[in-house]
Amino acid sequence: MIILLKQNANPKQVDNLKNWLTDSGYSLHESQGSHHSIIGLIGDTSRLDIDLISSLDVVEAVRRIQEPYKSANRKFHEDDTVISVGDAKIGGGHFMMIAGPCSVETEEQITCVAKAVKKSGANMLRGGAFKPRTSPYAFQGLHGKGIDLLLKAKKQSGLPIITEIMDINHLPLFENVDVIQVGARNMQNFELLKELGQTRKPILLKRGLANTIEELLMSAEYIMAGGNENIILCERGIRTFETATRNTMDLSAVPVLHKLSHLPVVVDPSHGTGIRDLVKPMALAAAAAGADGLIVEVHNDPVHALCDGKQSLTPEQFDDLAHAIRAILPHCIREAKW
Ligand code: PEP
Ligand code: MN
Numbered sequence: 001m002i003i004l005l006k007q008n009a010n011p012k013q014v015d016n017l018k019n020w021l022t023d024s025g026y027s028l029h030e031s032q033g034s035h036h037s038i039i040g041l042i043g044d045t046s047r048l049d050i051d052l053i054s055s056l057d058v059v060e061a062v063r064r065i066q067e068p069y070k071s072a073n074r075k076f077h078e079d080d081t082v083i084s085v086g087d088a089k090i091g092g093g094h095f096m097m098i099a100g101p102c103s104v105e106t107e108e109q110i111t112c113v114a115k116a117v118k119k120s121g122a123n124m125l126r127g128g129a130f131k132p133r134t135s136p137y138a139f140q141g142l143h144g145k146g147i148d149l150l151l152k153a154k155k156q157s158g159l160p161i162i163t164e165i166m167d168i169n170h171l172p173l174f175e176n177v178d179v180i181q182v183g184a185r186n187m188q189n190f191e192l193l194k195e196l197g198q199t200r201k202p203i204l205l206k207r208g209l210a211n212t213i214e215e216l217l218m219s220a221e222y223i224m225a226g227g228n229e230n231i232i233l234c235e236r237g238i239r240t241f242e243t244a245t246r247n248t249m250d251l252s253a254v255p256v257l258h259k260l261s262h263l264p265v266v267v268d269p270s271h272g273t274g275i276r277d278l279v280k281p282m283a284l285a286a287a288a289a290g291a292d293g294l295i296v297e298v299h300n301d302p303v304h305a306l307c308d309g310k311q312s313l314t315p316e317q318f319d320d321l322a323h324a325i326r327a328i329l330p331h332c333i334r335e336a337k338w
Contacts, residue, residue, distance in 0.1 A: 001045040001064050002075055005037040009058035017058060024048075029071055033078035036060070040076035042225075067260070069217040071224035072231070077262040080292075083202050083230050085178050086160040088123035090232060091264030095329060095338035096293035098162060098266065099318055100126035101300075102308035103139060104146035107153075112300045114157035116315035120322040121338070124179065125150065125159040126295060130166045131307060132185045139306040147173050154178075162204060162295075168195040177201070184208050184236055184271075187219050197226020204266065204295070206234040209247070213256055220263060233257055233265045234295065235286075237272035246274020246311070249282055254289040258334075265290075270297035270311045279313055280321050287325055290334040296321065 005014060018028055021041060029040035041048075045064070054062045065075050080092035090096035099117040104110050104127040114125045129146025131139065142149065150161045160178035165171065166186060174180055179202045186192055187208035196203050203223055207216045220231045235254060237247025249272035257265045267286035269279045283294050299305045299312035313321065329336050 001041045001048065001050075001062065003039040003041070003053060003062050004060040005039065005058055006060045007036075009037070013056070013058045017053075017056060029076050031077040031079075035078065038076065038078070040065075040070060040073075042070050067214075067217075069214070069221040069261075071229065072217045072220045072261045072263055074260060074262045079262065081229070081231075081262045081264060083232060083264060085124060085202055088160065090266070091292050093334065093336050094292070095287075095325075095336035096124065096264075096266065097122045097322065097325070097338060098124040098126050098293060098295040099298045101128075101305065102270075102297050102312065103128045103131055103141055103306055104149050104163075105142070105306050107149050109300055110149050110153040111156050113298055113315065114153035114159055116300070117298055117318055118157045118159050120315070120319040121326070122159065122318075122322070123338075125153060125157065125161050126181075126297075127153075127161070127163060128307070129163050130170065132164070132166055132183050133307070143170075144173050147177065151176055165192070165196075168192050171195065171199070174201070179204055179232070182206060182219075187211055187216065190219075190222055193219055193222035194226055197223040197228045200228055200230065202230040202232060203228065204232045204234055206236050206268070207238065207250075207253070209239045211238070213253055213260070217257075217261055220261070231263050232293070233261070233263050234268055235265065235272070235291075236268035245272075245278065247272055249273060249286075251282075251285055251289050254286060254291050255333075258290055264292035266293035266295050267291045268295045270295070270308070270313075274311045276302070276311055276313060276317070279311065280317075280324065283321055284324060284328060287328055287336075288332050290332060292334070292336060294325070 131141035162179040164181040240248040269282035
């Protein structure tokens, strides 16, 4: 349920209302939007007397929220959420370009890619240290050593870093990681999500291979319910009957998510297509559809990559993509700046 306050509401009376609501057992989610001040109520509001609240001097209107996600809901927070990572921002007109290899392999590889993508304007370096592989015999990542190498590359390039967590017991290793990624396969690992809700680090939450948009938002809600509101949603393609691409990029998810939620949305055209040549067209399409950022796999030697070489751009191809994105962003529907 949300309570829209009148524009000139008396602050003392608003405080009285908030105290009464918290004493009645509700968690309050306050948001100062460009048009309204909103108090969002979380809890079982079925027995709350809407007529009584509506009749208060300070209240403009009271509305029930049908959707099961509350904190992630745009009705609770009408303006876009902007998340800061180092000097970079994402959301509300700030575009973020995340680039780097699928997996961290060697110091040389990750620092070389970091410097190259930084030169092309990337705002954040990606690189998997814990890899969720379909086969137990495939390269599983360098684990703690991979994170150490990412931190070295961060130092050398000045780029903040993002890497995937698979097990909450590894959280201490992520202390100096700037953004924690929850991969598609863990989107509904609810215990992991709850623990990440206790941190205050930004989380990039990928949509599961076979999950609906509502399920993605419910997973964001799990993290937000713990108090961590720094969530970046990521569309990375879903499973369909189509086999021409690794996944089917659901680009309509971008405007749908923006309508339903205030959280920033990035698109991953690398996993979304699985094919290098398709990354640029789909990245451009994602930007045109209003994505707040991209996460793109880039490798200095894709042919010899230990993971996902087929979908990785070379640094030169990434530079070309970066130029193309810069050229269209001012004309995209959300007119983001990068
Ligand atoms: C990744 O980004 O490295 C990754 C494993 O992606 P996803 O979880 O989307 O498959
Ligand atoms: Mn990958």
